[in-house]
Amino acid sequence: MTSIDFDQGLYGRLRLQAGADWQAYIHHPFIQQLGAGTLAESAFRRYLTQDYLFLIHFARAYALLVYKMRTLPEIRAAASSLQAIVAELPLHVGYCANWGLSESEMASEAEAMETINYTRYVLDIGQSGDALDLLAALLPCVAGYAEIGLRLLSNPATVIDGNPYAPWINNYGDAHYLHGVQAAIDLLEQVGDQRGAESRFDALAAIFTTATRLEAAFWQMGLNAQ
Numbered sequence: 001m002t003s004i005d006f007d008q009g010l011y012g013r014l015r016l017q018a019g020a021d022w023q024a025y026i027h028h029p030f031i032q033q034l035g036a037g038t039l040a041e042s043a044f045r046r047y048l049t050q051d052y053l054f055l056i057h058f059a060r061a062y063a064l065l066v067y068k069m070r071t072l073p074e075i076r077a078a079a080s081s082l083q084a085i086v087a088e089l090p091l092h093v094g095y096c097a098n099w100g101l102s103e104s105e106m107a108s109e110a111e112a113m114e115t116i117n118y119t120r121y122v123l124d125i126g127q128s129g130d131a132l133d134l135l136a137a138l139l140p141c142v143a144g145y146a147e148i149g150l151r152l153l154s155n156p157a158t159v160i161d162g163n164p165y166a167p168w169i170n171n172y173g174d175a176h177y178l179h180g181v182q183a184a185i186d187l188l189e190q191v192g193d194q195r196g197a198e199s200r201f202d203a204l205a206a207i208f209t210t211a212t213r214l215e216a217a218f219w220q221m222g223l224n225a226q
């Protein structure tokens with residue numbers, strides 16, 4: 001799979017209503033500098049070490065989604081999204097090893113406020129809401145990175161050769177990652193149909209947009225470290 005239609009269905013409507021917040025997330029200066037290979041290493045390093053911690057809490061949020069599912073096919077789908085989150089971590093461990101940072105050193109880094117804000121928000125939505133609320137909080141992370149990866153790979157201004165961030169770019173535009181993202185979007189659509197997404201749209205949109213704003217703040221945390 002080399003493309004996903006991000007405009008369709010419930011996901012497409014949530015993404016559209018996030019408007020300027022969505023654009024600020026996927027076109028953030030952090031991403032533009034990363035694509036050009038000009039991003040300061042200090043900024044990427046801050047981002048990536050925090051993302052390692054982020055993904056651990058995000059995996060917990062997906063574990064909560066597994067718990068909230070009602071049927072075996074849904075449990076399988078949520079568990080495979082959980083697996084995809086955990087499968088991102090070798091990328092982080094590999095970069096950090098090159099900087100002389102061990103995995104246990106990464107794990108013992110202090111969490112940034114941006115990491116705490118985002119992950120605990122998602123976990124709180126999962127605890128106080130149902131599976132559909134939680135999916136609305138999870139999707140900006142999962143599908144947003146696929147959109148970013150695909151945009152970077154199709155942008156002629158993106159530098160791959162000699163770009164230290166090429167492994168990151170390739171990871172999120174990779175067919176395997178995209179396959180998992182399509183499955184996560186399909187699960188949102190299915191759960192949305194079952195649990196009245198239409199009548200709950202405004203509340204779901206508020207959750208989706210808050211998570212989107214937390215994504216942009218996460219990039220900014222990286223840039224602030226340069």
Ligand SMILES: Cc1ncc(CN)c(N)n1
Nearest residue numbers: 051054088141142145218
């Ligand atoms: C903050 C954040 N958002 C999204 C992803 C992609 N799963 C990530 N690794 N980190």
